[in-house]
Amino acid sequence: MGFGQFLAAPEHKVTIVTYRDIFQSAVMEEGRFSEEYLKLSAVIKMDAADIKKLDVKVGDTVLVKNKDNNGKVIVRVESSGYDSHSGIAYMPNSPWSNALVDADTGGSGVPRYKNIEAMVSSAKGESITGIDDF
């Protein structure tokens, strides 16, 4: 057992912006309960340097929890491929991203789908949150 065992996994604060992905949208039309839909939805795209800070690799699972800690999901991390955007992460619209969106809209009725404050940490080896978990 190494000393690292007692250290908390590093957490990184991000603002998540949701987006549409045509491949995921097409698969959703075929059915919302397929493995393919899960694969294309349960994803967070991050800045390459932010991924490094989390001590994870592209393809590993990460825990994403929102600021009030009332929504959390385990998803696969990918590199966005964009120029540096530390602190901003992207997720396709799906039940996985919606698990993190705050219910409080300040009475406006419009949730902050493209401005989700969240913390990301390693969940290496853990399973992706399944459709039945919602």
Place this chain on the structure above:
Amino acid sequence: MKRQSMVILLNENYHVCTGCALLCDDIEVITDGKKITEVKTACRKGVSRMKGCNEPMSPTVDGQQVDIDVAISAAANILKNSKSPLIFGLGNSTDGAQKKAIELAKQVGAVLDDTSSFCQGPTLEAIFNDRIKSCTLDDVRNKADVIVYWGADPSNSHPRHLSKFSYFPRGQERQRGWEEDRTMITIDIRKSHTAKISGDKFYQIPLQMDAEFIDALIDALSGKVPKVSFEFDPKRILELANILKKAKFGTIFVGLGLVYSLADMEPVVRLMDKLNEVSNFHLIPMVGHYNMRGFNQNLFNETGYLNRVKFEKGNSTDVQHGAEFSIVESLNNKTVDAALIIGTDPLSSLPRSVAEHLLDIPVITIDPCETFTSRKAKVTIPSALSGVECGGSAVRMDGEEVKFEPIIDVKDQTIRPSDEEILARIMEAL
């Protein structure tokens, strides 16, 4: 191997795709008589939609499969016993179904809302009230020389937008096409697939800074030096203003990236006013669901409001409107005690913490396919897939009406009536 007999519908028989609010009307299909087996011309999403889903919905009550009449009767009972029902969805329904849903909402005294409530509602409201100048997609194809995508990524949301209407076609007054006759600009927080097509006309701004960028752009259009609090070369804002000023026919396509970044549409109204002082600009919202705009138009014609209304039971003229009647606030405040969900999936598309109230109240879903919501619903009623199994009309994202006929012969498919027919039968049962 024996080849299956096929009905081939080509050229002289184009169909309409209901995959999104572009309502592409040049779709060719191959069918086996009961199902579409191949789709030509449509985008990836359109093909998937028209071929139908892998998990069609069955009529059920409390999870048990029943005859559709039993499901309709159970739905009517839920609405009858509800003091404050919610009717939500209809963006994937025909105009006829939407009008029927408005009648039903009046009959049972329902809160009535649709996805525009947390989508393009503010943009459409400004257009309906003549606060923003709009145009048709055909105008864009024929005339537009400057096209702006702001907070929108049609390469993923509406894949044929650029090729059918905005950038690539050779229109009546744009015979030299995108190479010479059109300039395409993208303003976004990330270099989306659409932004890549814009090349050096991509203007990347930080998250939530759209209002500030709009004000800087208005300054530049007014001959002032533009200033923003974030790192951005003022020369590029002046360059952008110059392109917009010189436009003969400009159109801004507004995506949710812009809508969600603003507290209200005032900055956009200000920008459009300024642009129309110095140039000629129009605005079209990038509506998602194929007939969301139709719902907004139908409800607006009836009540003067495009969403978020509550009818007084039995009193068709008494209608209230406000954010408290949005689906999100209705569920947050637990002010509804039953829900009829038509052609949409709030348990998937709403924040989980908001949608959870749906698990505490009786829910009826009308949909061609199983959804997250239908799997938790007390009553499910399968409906025909618009544009494939039933015809009707819808309103394109630019406000143009599009009519369509069913592609599949529905005579033997009585198990899947249209949304309109289901709603009429629920009203009869009431």
